[in-house]
Amino acid sequence: MALDKDKTRYLQRLEGKTYFMLGDEACAYGAIFAGCDFFAGYPITPASEIAELIAEELPKAGGICIQMEDELASIAAIVGASWTNARTMTATSGPGFSLMQENIGYAIMTETPCVIVNVQRSGPSTGQATKPAQGDVLQARWGTHGDHNIIALSPNSVQECLDLMLDCFDLADTYRTPVILLMDGEIGHIRESVTMPDLSSIKHVSRKLAKPGEQVFGGDDLVPGMIHYGEGQNVHVTGSTHLATGMRDVTTPEVHDVLVKRIYGKIDENREKIVKVEKDLTKKKKARVGVISYGASARPSSGAVKMARTEGKDVDFLRLITIWPFARTQVAEFSKDLDVILVPEMNLGQLSREIERFADCDVIPVSRIGGIPHTVEEIYQAIMEAV
């Protein structure tokens, strides 16, 4: 969606400039650059700073920010608001993300675009509230009940916290799905330089709109057009299994089959368009050891890879920017001539399971929990042992 006058006027004061700020703050500015109209959230460490900055800044850009009574209400409000043709988002951490699962499923089933930022912290449960982790990776994929798909991205720098928000909103509108930004408390709470984008460089993706009378929940295309509230079209939105018209039909097996498979396929069949990775391959192509990582863990990982290379070892490195849908072909391709892949993650080996499924070699998780990131040394040691 093109930015309106109020948003443009506000953002022109910032575009092209460089600042020093928190990952959480960059995420908030990213939302405004992406054209976010409405934010509803609830305080939670380490995501509260996102809400606080948005509360301060979004009204200046013509938007509205509210604090709801809990996380369930927050995600409900942003889903309702999205049906008025607004770009909406919320931000939370593990315990709040768990509370949101039912309505995330509702957004998936009703094909409602929205963005959910999860600044992951150490769990399970209250865990280490103020310490980072990457333990919600599988929950982002399967947290809500039933067969479904999801898009999730993971930034590894404060700059990416801003840049990936633009991707999140575009992906949400393109595929009519909730999109999750899997930050972690580490990136959320460090300060780095951020350069604000030039407004002219932002490509505006709009939702596909359906014409009056066209079906909003089915049809020939994987992604149907939307008709919003207030257009006099009597749109019926329900989380129950429904026909292409939106009307509920829970008794006909084919209706459920067609609907759920199409919603699943929206993301599955567009995998190659959606998935983004960053490759760092040794030029000699003699590498036998590879490292795959994402988010905060990718930072010490790339440092360890560099260290190993200065010791004369050839190590390939793949950074996943898109966590879901999973980068199957990229991982398979990456693993082709490798003997072993190391996967540093701040959890007990969640994404390494996925990598195992598609890698053509051994996969060794390099787990680190306890609320502190890996050190470059410990990953380097793991690499040297594998070599």
Added chain:
Amino acid sequence: MTGEYRHRMMDYVREEIMPHRFCVGCGCGTVLNVFTNAIDGLDLDPAQMVCVSGIGCSSWILSPYFKSDTLHTTHGRPIAFATGVKIMRPDLKVIVVAGDGDVSGIGGNHLIHAARRNIDLSVFMVNNMIYGMTGGQVAPTTPVGVKTTTTPHRNVEPPFKVAELVATAGASYVARWTTYHVFPLMESMQNAINKQGFSFIEIVSQCPDNYGRRIGLKSGNDFLTRFRDQSIRIEKTKDMSEEELKDKIIIGKLRDVDRPEYVSELHNITTEQVEKVKKEKVN
């Protein structure tokens, strides 16, 4: 006499999905009838409305039967979803119709916060004192001592007085009627919809199949008779003791005040801030 009968209010209904699924004697049909009459009387265009519901039989009254934009949400959450819709489209009338379990049970938190904020929504809570759709489990509104499917020995929990609760929480307009009192209810709905602020009507209703027949009220009529006999206008209760009011249904308008409204206050902030930025730019 030949010819098809067409209900006077059918123009307001999604005719293609008729007949409705409500049980014989259910209060939901009455509420839909009264609602359509209320809208008709106000000359309100359904194209200017968004009707939001949760999960349960009462959540089916407007969604999908009423022909307007409709939003059938998750259990207990219609008010939260409606909040998002209203904030972004304050020009539309956003109305929530759902049951007592949905609105005051699982959704209780959203109910009291919406009342506290005084958001311009109309919430009509159809209170049949039971979880009807799932077979007749105890609800936060079920009287003490009643045997339900999940209180087979007896219910030991006193029920909420939901209308009073919402009034205390800060709602601008609060009323209670029953499915017997159709004309005052219709007028009350109209007042609620026209009111700027959070308006709430508790509509005491009947569930003969999953509640009534277990407590000796086999038909809708049995309930209506009881509602007629047990109701007492609030104006008449001024000098009555709690003991005297024990088994009574207090009906009428409980509260009607004017307070700052949430959505317009939010938009004021945005307007102020946008103006500030405009002035900065000029400088």
